Amino acid sequence: MSRRKAIIQYFSQGWMMIALFVILLLPLIIGIALTCKSGPIFRLCGLDELLFSSIWKPTGGQFGFLPFILSSLYVTILSFIFSAPVCILAAIYLTQFASKRLISFMLPVIDILAGIPSVVYGMWGILIVVPFVGESLAPFFNVNSSGYTILSGGIVLAVMCIPYVLNMLIESFKTVPNGLVEATLSLGATKWESIKHSVLRKCSTGIISAFGLGLAKAFGETLAVMMVVGNVVQISGNPLEAGYPLPALIANNYGEMLSIPMYDSALMLASLILLVIVMLINLFFRYLIYKTQKR
Amino acid sequence: MKQDNAIEIHNLNVCVDDQRILKNINLQIPSHKITVLLGPSGCGKTTLLRSLNRLTDLYKELKVTGQIFIDGEDILKPRNDIYEIRQKMGLLSQKPYPLPLSIYKNVTYGIKLKGVKDKKLLDYNVEKRLQEVGLWDEVKDRLHSSPDTLSIGQQQRLCLARGLAVKPRLILADEPTSALDPHSSKTIEDLFKKLKDQYTIVVVTHILRQAKRLADHAVFMHFGEVIEQGSPDEMFSNPQSPELKKYLIDGN
Ligand SMILES: Nc1ncnc2c1ncn2[C@@H]1O[C@H](COP(=O)(O)OP(=O)(O)O)[C@@H](O)[C@H]1O
Ligand SMILES: [Mg+2]
Numbered sequence: 001m002s003r004r005k006a007i008i009q010y011f012s013q014g015w016m017m018i019a020l021f022v023i024l025l026l027p028l029i030i031g032i033a034l035t036c037k038s039g040p041i042f043r044l045c046g047l048d049e050l051l052f053s054s055i056w057k058p059t060g061g062q063f064g065f066l067p068f069i070l071s072s073l074y075v076t077i078l079s080f081i082f083s084a085p086v087c088i089l090a091a092i093y094l095t096q097f098a099s100k101r102l103i104s105f106m107l108p109v110i111d112i113l114a115g116i117p118s119v120v121y122g123m124w125g126i127l128i129v130v131p132f133v134g135e136s137l138a139p140f141f142n143v144n145s146s147g148y149t150i151l152s153g154g155i156v157l158a159v160m161c162i163p164y165v166l167n168m169l170i171e172s173f174k175t176v177p178n179g180l181v182e183a184t185l186s187l188g189a190t191k192w193e194s195i196k197h198s199v200l201r202k203c204s205t206g207i208i209s210a211f212g213l214g215l216a217k218a219f220g221e222t223l224a225v226m227m228v229v230g231n232v233v234q235i236s237g238n239p240l241e242a243g244y245p246l247p248a249l250i251a252n253n254y255g256e257m258l259s260i261p262m263y264d265s266a267l268m269l270a271s272l273i274l275l276v277i278v279m280l281i282n283l284f285f286r287y288l289i290y291k292t293q294k295r
Numbered sequence: 296m297k298q299d300n301a302i303e304i305h306n307l308n309v310c311v312d313d314q315r316i317l318k319n320i321n322l323q324i325p326s327h328k329i330t331v332l333l334g335p336s337g338c339g340k341t342t343l344l345r346s347l348n349r350l351t352d353l354y355k356e357l358k359v360t361g362q363i364f365i366d367g368e369d370i371l372k373p374r375n376d377i378y379e380i381r382q383k384m385g386l387l388s389q390k391p392y393p394l395p396l397s398i399y400k401n402v403t404y405g406i407k408l409k410g411v412k413d414k415k416l417l418d419y420n421v422e423k424r425l426q427e428v429g430l431w432d433e434v435k436d437r438l439h440s441s442p443d444t445l446s447i448g449q450q451q452r453l454c455l456a457r458g459l460a461v462k463p464r465l466i467l468a469d470e471p472t473s474a475l476d477p478h479s480s481k482t483i484e485d486l487f488k489k490l491k492d493q494y495t496i497v498v499v500t501h502i503l504r505q506a507k508r509l510a511d512h513a514v515f516m517h518f519g520e521v522i523e524q525g526s527p528d529e530m531f532s533n534p535q536s537p538e539l540k541k542y543l544i545d546g547n
Contacts, residue, residue: 099355179392182350183454186386187405187461188378197404201395 031275038269041262050269056233058257063266065273067235071150071243072277075229076219078154078239083161084211090162091169096181096195107170113163122227125156130228133240143240148230151239156224165214172206173199205289212285216278222247246274301326301465301495302347307361309342309351309519316342318519320361324512329487329496331506331527334516335542340499343516344469347497348384349377365465382409385458385494387468391450393442394457398434401442401453405461424456428486448479455486466496472505484509503543507531515539 041050044061053064094103133155134147176199184194200207230242231252250270257263302324309317317339324330332340345351349370351359362369370380382405394401402421403411411417421438425431430452434445442453451471458466468487472480487496487509500506506513510527517538523530534540 177390177392178353179388179390180394181353182345182388183386183392184394184404185350185353186348186381186384186467187457188382188408190378193408197394197396 027275027279031272034268034272034275038265038272041265041269044262051273054235058260058263058266061262063262063269065246065270067233068244068246068249068270069273069277070235071229072219072245072247072274074150074239074243075153075157075225075245076215078151079157079161079218080211080215082154082158083165083214086158087162087165087169087210087214088207090166091173092195092199095170095173095176096191096199110163110167110170114167118160118221118224119227121156121160122224124159125152125224125228129155138240141240143238145240146230146242148228148242149240150229150236150243153225153229153243153245154239156228157218157221160221160224161214161218164217165210168210168213169203169207172203172210175206176202204292208285208288208292212282212288215285216281219281220247220274220278222251226251246270250274299325301365302497303362303364305362305364307343307346307359307363309339309346309360310358311356316357316519317346320521322514322521322524324495324497326495327491327493328511329491329498329509330512330514331510332497332499332514332516333503333506333510333542334501336501338516339519340501340516341469344467344497344499346371347465347467348381348386350386352377378408382461383463384465384467385455385461385463387451387455387458387466387471389470390474391447391454393445393450393453395441397439398442398445398453399438401457402460404457409461420460424460425453427459427490428452428456429482430456446479448475448482451475451479451483452486455483459490464495466490466494468497469499470501471498472500472502480505503531515542517542 041063044063045053050063050065051069052066053062054066055062055064056067094106098106129152130147132147133149133152134145137151138145138147180198180202181194184198185191189197225245226248229245229248231244231248232242233244234241236243250267253263254267300323302322304320304322304324307317307320307322308315320343332343334340342351342357345354346359347363347365347370351357359371361371363371365380365383368380370377374380394404396404399421402424403417406417406420422431422435425434430449433449434453437444442450445453451474455466455471466487472483475483484505487498490496491511498505498509500509507527512524513527513530514524515522515530515536515538522536522538523534530539531543534543
């Protein structure tokens with residue numbers, strides 16, 4: 001009997017180890033596969049040229065990824081600028097000011113918003129955001145624009161990320177004990193000082209990690225952005241111009257353009273760049289968390 | 296000077312929806328004495344203490360009516376200088392809640408809110424307040440590290456020092472020793488006895504023996520009502536109400 005238990009113990013522990021191992025191995029396998037598959041393109045030119053050239057002429061054998069990388073970064077940063085203040089303020093309001101009834105109503109609503117498929121956000125973007133940008137905003141700045149722009153991508157992405165980030169912020173803020181808020185108030189802090197010194201400070205790592213995960217998610221988000229961003233290969237600082245983010249490049253062309261030589265490798269490299277940037281974003285935020293925890 | 300009472304409470308009621316947590320409380324808290332609020336848990340002691348510095352504002356569902364006079368002012372009236380009024384009272388809660396700042400900054404937090412920036416004055420305050428609570432020698436070498444490394448008992452004394460730093464006239468303590476070991480509890484109790492010359496102290500407790508040890512004036516609460524109050528000797532040796540009689544038997 002005890003022998004059987006020992007065997008079960010042995011195997012279940014073994015399985016757990018294997019599961020863990022697979023999880024650890026997965027990103028490595030993906031990375032290796034992408035590197036191997038994108039190998040051929042390096043015969044054409046070096047990594048620096050691929051990353052920093054802005055000429056994208058696959059038929060001519062020229063693959064410069066810079067426009068795609070910059071578009072992705074631009075859309076992501078815009079979405080961050082739009083969503084971060086909304087998320088922080090909404091999370092503070094819901095956890096510190098709102099009545100119990102409002103928060104118990106809002107929590108499921110936020111969950112529902114976070115669960116809406118991205119194609120639905122994309123449709124909403126086409127129906128509302130694109131016309132708004134093209135017909136109201138662009139004329140206001142005396143610009144001609146179809147509405148399919150970096151700005152539209154940023155707005156749609158921001159709206160998508162808000163429930164996701166908000167959820168994490170609320171979870172984090174809820175862990176702050178009432179006693180801490182009471183302590184600051186009893187020492188003569190105003191409500192706002194109290195929030196700043198107890199809630200925001202106590203949750204600084206939670207806030208950073210929520211925004212980090214939100215940014216990484218935003219950077220990789222494909223469908224909704226692709227539907228509204230215009231998908232034109234160009235480099236422009238003007239948010240009212242179209243852009244072409246990395247994930248859109250991959251999703252739009254894989255399977256269709258593979259007759260062009262090296263296109264296959266180029267898209268593999270695009271995936272690899274995407275993976276690396278998302279990892280870098282994560283690493284950077286890990287580092288920030290480490291720094292704030294040490295303080 | 297008729298300043299014998301630090302706090303006068305008239306007809307204080309606190310309700311949630313249709314449940315009354317505090318029922319018609321009328322109470323005087325004498326100055327420079329330790330007043331002990333005693334009663335079984337759930338009888339509304341914490342709520343009463345929260346009403347005294349309007350921390351009830353934090354809980355939107357609570358409806359507070361009545362009058363609480365401190366220095367002749369009704370603090371329950373709508374007002375926007377509630378921060379100053381709260382600084383007249385140091386709060387010590389059931390568990391220590393050090394701010395996520397260094398030990399030094401914990402003590403200076405309240406003074407800095409008052410606008411004091413002078414480094415010498417801040418240093419002086421930190422040393423003096425930590426001396427007062429007997430913590431100085433234990434922490435003087437690590438003033439700039441986080442209070443997380445202190446024991447719970449030390450943290451509670453730090454919280455007391457931080458409260459004293461804003462120069463309150465009252466100390467409100469809500470079961471301040473319930474999370475502490477016996478030794479730290481005794482330290483806190485001794486501190487209260489020492490501090491009562493300068494401060495008016497209100498201590499909430501459900502421990503009968505602690506009440507007997509500390510009280511100059513005892514108040515017995517039951518289901519949101521003040522049942523009996525008076526000098527502890529008289530009250531505990533000769534209880535009038537059936538509730539207190541029962542509590543005294545169960546409590547020993
Ligand atoms: N914010 C609140 N909302 C609803 N009920 C509350 C609230 N605060 C206190 N109560 C209720 O009031 C009663 C007294 O609570 P409390 O003052 O904490 O008692 P004590 O400190 O004597 O244990 C309890 O029954 C508690 O459930
Ligand atoms: Mg209590």
